[in-house]
Amino acid sequence: MNIGLFGYGVVVSAVYEVLNHTPSLMASIAKICIKNPNKPRNIGSEVFTANRRELLDDPAINVIVEMTDDAVAAFEIVKESLQNGKAVVTANKKMVANHLPELISLQSLHNTPLLYESACCASIPVIRNLEEYYDNDLLHGVEGIINGSTNYILSKIFNENLSYPEALKQAQELGFAESDPSLDVEGHDALNKLCLLLAHAYGVIAHPSTLVCHGIHRLNAIDREVASAQGAQIKLVARAVKQPNGEVAAFVLPQFVKPPHLLHTVRNEYNGVVLTSALADEQFFYGKGAGGFPTASAILADLSALRYDYKYEYKKLFLQEPSVLATDVKLNAYVSFQDWQMLPIDAFEEIHEYYSGKSFHYRKGVVSLKKLKASDWWKQPGVSLILQDEAILKEQRK
Amino acid sequence: MNIGLFGYGVVVSAVYEVLNHTPSLMASIAKICIKNPNKPRNIGSEVFTANRRELLDDPAINVIVEMTDDAVAAFEIVKESLQNGKAVVTANKKMVANHLPELISLQSLHNTPLLYESACCASIPVIRNLEEYYDNDLLHGVEGIINGSTNYILSKIFNENLSYPEALKQAQELGFAESDPSLDVEGHDALNKLCLLLAHAYGVIAHPSTLVCHGIHRLNAIDREVASAQGAQIKLVARAVKQPNGEVAAFVLPQFVKPPHLLHTVRNEYNGVVLTSALADEQFFYGKGAGGFPTASAILADLSALRYDYKYEYKKLFLQEPSVLATDVKLNAYVSFQDWQMLPIDAFEEIHEYYSGKSFHYRKGVVSLKKLKASDWWKQPGVSLILQDEAILKEQRK
Numbered sequence: 001m002n003i004g005l006f007g008y009g010v011v012v013s014a015v016y017e018v019l020n021h022t023p024s025l026m027a028s029i030a031k032i033c034i035k036n037p038n039k040p041r042n043i044g045s046e047v048f049t050a051n052r053r054e055l056l057d058d059p060a061i062n063v064i065v066e067m068t069d070d071a072v073a074a075f076e077i078v079k080e081s082l083q084n085g086k087a088v089v090t091a092n093k094k095m096v097a098n099h100l101p102e103l104i105s106l107q108s109l110h111n112t113p114l115l116y117e118s119a120c121c122a123s124i125p126v127i128r129n130l131e132e133y134y135d136n137d138l139l140h141g142v143e144g145i146i147n148g149s150t151n152y153i154l155s156k157i158f159n160e161n162l163s164y165p166e167a168l169k170q171a172q173e174l175g176f177a178e179s180d181p182s183l184d185v186e187g188h189d190a191l192n193k194l195c196l197l198l199a200h201a202y203g204v205i206a207h208p209s210t211l212v213c214h215g216i217h218r219l220n221a222i223d224r225e226v227a228s229a230q231g232a233q234i235k236l237v238a239r240a241v242k243q244p245n246g247e248v249a250a251f252v253l254p255q256f257v258k259p260p261h262l263l264h265t266v267r268n269e270y271n272g273v274v275l276t277s278a279l280a281d282e283q284f285f286y287g288k289g290a291g292g293f294p295t296a297s298a299i300l301a302d303l304s305a306l307r308y309d310y311k312y313e314y315k316k317l318f319l320q321e322p323s324v325l326a327t328d329v330k331l332n333a334y335v336s337f338q339d340w341q342m343l344p345i346d347a348f349e350e351i352h353e354y355y356s357g358k359s360f361h362y363r364k365g366v367v368s369l370k371k372l373k374a375s376d377w378w379k380q381p382g383v384s385l386i387l388q389d390e391a392i393l394k395e396q397r398k
Numbered sequence: 399m400n401i402g403l404f405g406y407g408v409v410v411s412a413v414y415e416v417l418n419h420t421p422s423l424m425a426s427i428a429k430i431c432i433k434n435p436n437k438p439r440n441i442g443s444e445v446f447t448a449n450r451r452e453l454l455d456d457p458a459i460n461v462i463v464e465m466t467d468d469a470v471a472a473f474e475i476v477k478e479s480l481q482n483g484k485a486v487v488t489a490n491k492k493m494v495a496n497h498l499p500e501l502i503s504l505q506s507l508h509n510t511p512l513l514y515e516s517a518c519c520a521s522i523p524v525i526r527n528l529e530e531y532y533d534n535d536l537l538h539g540v541e542g543i544i545n546g547s548t549n550y551i552l553s554k555i556f557n558e559n560l561s562y563p564e565a566l567k568q569a570q571e572l573g574f575a576e577s578d579p580s581l582d583v584e585g586h587d588a589l590n591k592l593c594l595l596l597a598h599a600y601g602v603i604a605h606p607s608t609l610v611c612h613g614i615h616r617l618n619a620i621d622r623e624v625a626s627a628q629g630a631q632i633k634l635v636a637r638a639v640k641q642p643n644g645e646v647a648a649f650v651l652p653q654f655v656k657p658p659h660l661l662h663t664v665r666n667e668y669n670g671v672v673l674t675s676a677l678a679d680e681q682f683f684y685g686k687g688a689g690g691f692p693t694a695s696a697i698l699a700d701l702s703a704l705r706y707d708y709k710y711e712y713k714k715l716f717l718q719e720p721s722v723l724a725t726d727v728k729l730n731a732y733v734s735f736q737d738w739q740m741l742p743i744d745a746f747e748e749i750h751e752y753y754s755g756k757s758f759h760y761r762k763g764v765v766s767l768k769k770l771k772a773s774d775w776w777k778q779p780g781v782s783l784i785l786q787d788e789a790i791l792k793e794q795r796k
Contacts, residue, residue, distance in 0.1 A: 018677060022536070024718045123678030125531045132530075133523045133699050138420070262684070265663060279416060279695030280521030283685035286660070287678055297677030301531050308711070320422045 001027035001303065004055035004086075006077055007034065007067035010175070011091060011118075014296035015065065016043060019303075027063070027303055031055050056080050063306060064088045065299060071095040082106040082114060089302040091295055093119040094183075097192035097208050100199060104314060113311035118298030120193040121146050121271045124287040125301065130200040131312055134275060140397070141241035142201050144273035145266045146193045148290035149177040149184035150216050150236045152269045157224060158233045159267070164219065176269045176290065187215035187236060187252045194238040194252055199314065201240055202248050203322030210325075212251040212372050218384045219254065222360050223336055227386075232258035234386060235266070243396055247326035251369065255387040256334070329369040330396060332388035335378065336362040342383050344375070366393065399425035399701065402453035402484075404475055405432065405465035408573070409489060409516075412694035413463065414441060417701075425461070425701055429453050454478050461704060462486045463697060469493040480504040480512060487700040489693055491517040492581075495590035495606050498597055502712060511709035516696035518591040519544050519669045522685040523699065528598040529710055532673060538795070539639035540599050542671035543664045544591045546688035547575040547582035548614050548634045550667045555622060556631045557665070562617065574667045574688065585613035585634060588650045592636040597712065599638055600646050601720030608723075610649040610771050616782045617652065620758050621734055625784075630656035632784060633664070641794055645724035649767065653785040654732070727767040728794060730786035733776065734760040740781050742773070764791065 003019070005012055012032070019027055029047065033055050037048040055061055056077070064081040066088060068074050074095040081088045083106065090096065096103060096116050107114050117127050121144070130142070145151050149171055156167035168185070171177035183189050191213040198204040216236050227234050235257045240250040257264045262284045266272035271289025276282050288294035316322055330349060337343050338359060351365040367385075372378060378385040401417070403410055410430070417425055427445065431453050435446035453459055454475070462479040464486060466472050472493040479486045481504065488494065494501060494514050505512050515525050519542070528540070543549050547569055554565035566583070569575035581587050589611040596602040614634055625632050633655045638648040655662045660682045664670035669687025674680050686692035714720055728747060735741050736757060749763040765783075770776060776783040 014677070018536070123675075123681060125527055128531060129523055129527070132703070133526060138416070138695070138698070277521075277695060279412070279691040279698065281686050281692065283521060283683070285681070285683060287681035293677040294679065297536070297675060300536070300677065305530070313706070 001025070001063050001306065002061050003027055003029045003063045003065055004058065004061040005029055005032040005065045005067070006052070006055070006074075007069065009067065009069070010292035011295045011299070012067050013042070014292035015299050018296050018300055022300065025300070025304060025307065030061050031058065052077065056084065062086055063303070065303070066090040066092060068092065071098060075099050078103070078114065079106060082110050082112045085110060085112050087112055087306050088114045089118075089299055089306070090114065090116050091118040091299060093189065093192040093196065097195035100195065100205050104205070107311065113306060115302035115305060115310070115312065116196065117302050118295045120196045121273060121287070121289045122291065123294035123297040124271055124273065124285050124289060125298070126273050126285055127196060127200050129285070130197065131315060134201065134277060138278040139201055139242070140276040140278060141239065142197050142273065142275055143237055143239040143241070143263065144197075144271065145235055145263055146238050146271050146273065146289060147184055147190040147236060148269035148271055148288070149181065150190070151266060151271070152176045153185070154216060154234055154236065155268045158228070163221070185215045185217045187213045190236060190238045190252045194240065194250060197238070198240050198248070198250055199317065200312070201316065203314065203316030203320060204240070204248055204250070204325055205317065206250065206325060212253065212369055214253050214379060214385060216254055218379070218381065219386070220336065220384055223384050223386060226334070226336070226362065227256050230256065230258065232256035232389060233264060235263055237263065237387070237391070239391070241392055241397060242323070243326045243329065245326075246323060248323045249326040249329040249369065249392060249396070253385065253387050255391055256389050258389050261389065327370050330366050330393045331369060332390055332393060333367040334362060334364045334386045334388060335367075336360065336384045338382040342377060342380060344377050346371070347377065364388070399423070399461050399704065400459050401425055401427045401461045401463055402456065402459040403427055403430040403463045403465070404450070404453070405467065407465065407467070408690035409693045409697070410465050411440070412690035413697050416694050416698055420698065423698070423702060423705070428459050429456065450475065454482065460484055461701065463701070464488040464490060466490065469496060473497050476501070476512065477504060480508050480510045483508060483510050485510055485704050486512045487516070487697055487704070488512065488514050489516040489697060491587065491590040491594065495593035498593065498603050502603070505709065511704060511707075513700035513703060513708070513710070514594065515700050516693045518594045519671060519685070519687045520689065521692035521695040522669055522671065522683050522687060523696070524671050524683055525594060525598050527683070528595065529713060532599065532675060536676040537599055537640070538674040538676060539637065540595050540671060540673055541635055541637040541639070541661065542595070542669065543633055543661055544636050544669050544671065544687060545582055545588040545634060546667035546669055546686070547579065548588070549664060549669070550574045551583070552614060552632055552634065553666045556626070561619070583613045583615045585611045585650045588634060588636045592638065592648060592650055595636070596638050596646070596648055597715065598710070599714065601712065601714030601718060602638070602646055602648070602723055603715065604648065604723060610651065610767055612651050612777060612783060614652055616777070616779065617784075618734070618782055621782050621784060624732070624734070624760065625654050628654065628656065630654035630787060631662060633661055635661065635785070635789070637789070639790055639795060640721070641724045641727065643724075644721060646721045647724040647727040647767065647790060647794070651783065651785050653789055654787050656787050659787065725768050728764050728791045729767055730788055730791060731765040732760060732762045732784045732786060733765070734758065734782045736780040740775060740778060742775050744769070745775065762786070
């Protein structure tokens with residue numbers, strides 16, 4: 001394997017370091033393409049270039065590892081690499097989630113593999129296991145904490161009583177959150193990963209923009225108290241759950257989670273995914289979902305898989321009847337709001353409980369996913385929507 | 399796939415039921431071989447036979463699922479099936495652990511797959527992940543609770559204050575332990591599974607009889623109190639851990655486990671495996687490790703893998719430099735004993751703490767795995783050996 005690397009961040013240098021210590025992989029890095037090749041680095045400068053053509057046009061390079069933070073450039077690079085018969089390993093969840101249909105057809109057209117285990121939960125081998133191990137007919141649901149930044153922030157809020165701004169600042173200082181945290185805290189990163197899970201769990205190819213998604217940026221101190229009062233923490237949960245009619249309900253929303261829910265045990269920057277199936281019941285995969293070395297670990301596993309010609313077959317899409325997304329899903333929700341005008345009259349299908357105070361009100365009851373999708377009152381400042389511990393109505397779960 | 403099934407217990411009927419509800423697998427059960435075909439059952443009698451030749455000699459049967467409880471007969475069946483080019487899926491950990499060298503060479507000689515995911519931790523895909531996903535050079539250790547019966551018994555003792563006989567009886571009544579529980583409570587079942595983990599994690603092929611193993615049958619009520627006093631539970635832990643010199647220390651021994659050790663969260667009949675690696679740090683796989691449906695789930699995953707010609711490549715054995723077993727390993731241990739005569743004078747390398755009462759004494763300190771292997775004073779009634787929370791001396795862990 002003769003590797004061309006794009007991007008040079010903490011993950012790339014971890015990959016570089018590890019490849020040099022893994023002779024059994026028989027892989028070497030021929031060239032690294034970065035924006036600024038003249039910046040001083042701890043690797044010899046001859047390996048760097050700012051010109052992507054030196055990698056893409058080099059016939060000796062047969063594997064591209066793509067780790068830029070630019071989804072547009074990444075797609076161009078991946079597309080051209082596949083067209084030229086170069087296998088690709090990428091960590092770019094946004095790029096994959098946004099271009100899945102093209103990427104699937106490019107792979108099949110050029111018979112060239114594209115692997116992206118590191119793009120979802122970093123070191124946790126969830127994509128590979130969904131693809132290879134869990135038979136669609138029997139998989140009832142995938143529910144996970146798949147964004148480390150938000151889970152770190154929420155853990156600090158609940159376990160150490162930090163405020164949201166304090167927790168966010170700490171996450172940024174430790175490198176668990178970006179300087180522009182919106183991709184994480186608004187749920188988009190988890191949503192991109194959910195799209196990858198959907199493809200490999202159920203053969204559902206959905207563009208992120210078509211799914212209901214909300215982050216943790218609207219949570220307020222009283223929501224936190226409401227959670228604690230019921231023995232719960234708030235977690236940002238991504239899920240794809242089969243309905244009795246065979247359709248799959250998929251969304252990213254904050255949720256009250258209490259013991260013995262396995263996701264309650266997921267702390268700080270860790271990720272955890274619960275797979276529920278007819279036979280195996282609940283299975284739980286837990287590990288580091290972000291960071292240089294955990295991401296490098298997944299990239300290495302993908303490189304290792306390339307060595308024996310592994311490729312995703314998208315089994316649930318091509319070898320089985322793919323599932324379709326559910327639209328008519330009822331959710332158990334809590335909505336807090338500062339002002340009655342913020343809440344549409346038909347926000348709830350059923351109301352089970354309500355509270356009204358001087359400057360803070362909440363309702364608990366049943367909301368419709370379809371209506372959430374069609375509106376955005378629940379995203380405005382001053383409103384906070386959180387799913388209950390039993391998020392999807394029992395009779396709607398397979 | 400045209401399947402011939404051996405054995406008819408709770409797992410077989412689960413497999414039968416599930417195959418009939420999984421049309422996408424395109425598999426059908428042609429024949430089931432059992433000891434007593436005339437016993438009334440909930441499946442049509444024409445599918446049953448007591449004559450194994452009706453399966454082994456039928457050229458139309460191309461897959462054998464072997465689920466008998468007889469390791470000797472199982473090996474004959476599996477051997478002949480592989481020789482005749484029939485793919486085999488087995489749940490028989492004892493048979494696989496005892497015959498791994500022959501089974502590996504039979505597979506390669508006849509180019510026919512033998513899969514046994516269900517033989518280790520049932521539904522948890524740990525064999526497949528070790529084989530495919532974790533690169534040997536980077537895997538520091540595998541530590542797991544891989545026997546559901548003993549974990550159920552220990553959970554009841556610690557969480558519900560049952561005595562050992564009470565907890566054992568309950569486990570037997572619920573089907574979590576056999577009527578002859580020795581295979582489980584003496585640690586042999588966990589040991590057999592550890593041999594499978596060793597092969598796929600490190601390319602180490604070890605016969606179970608060569609490894610140090612102890613169960614939970616010697617634990618007494620005072621050990622339980624000592625555990626509780628230090629905030630720990632006792633768990634039966636199987637482990638394969640890389641030493642700084644590259645050798646692998648492997649054994650099954652009871653151990654004090656306290657939070658935040660991930661194995662502390664494994665309750666009742668569940669299994670959990672922690673994989674520690676250089677890059678991904680700790681990863682945790684958790685799920686049901688026994689029972690009809692969880693085992694059927696793994697068998698089904700293996701059948702599904704046969705459909706696309708999956709076979710174990712024993713990568714760590716053939717494509718890398720396999721590791722060797724460590725002999726010189728020092729362990730942090732606690733030993734309780736009723737009588738001073740039970741304890742050899744050189745039992746401990748170092749003593750850190752001791753207690754002496756009227757009819758009960760214990761010592762804590764460092765013991766040598768090599769000496770344990772060469773002696774059996776620590777297995778006699780009235781003696782109980784339990785590893786400390788930090789089981790292997792820190793400087794001996796990679």
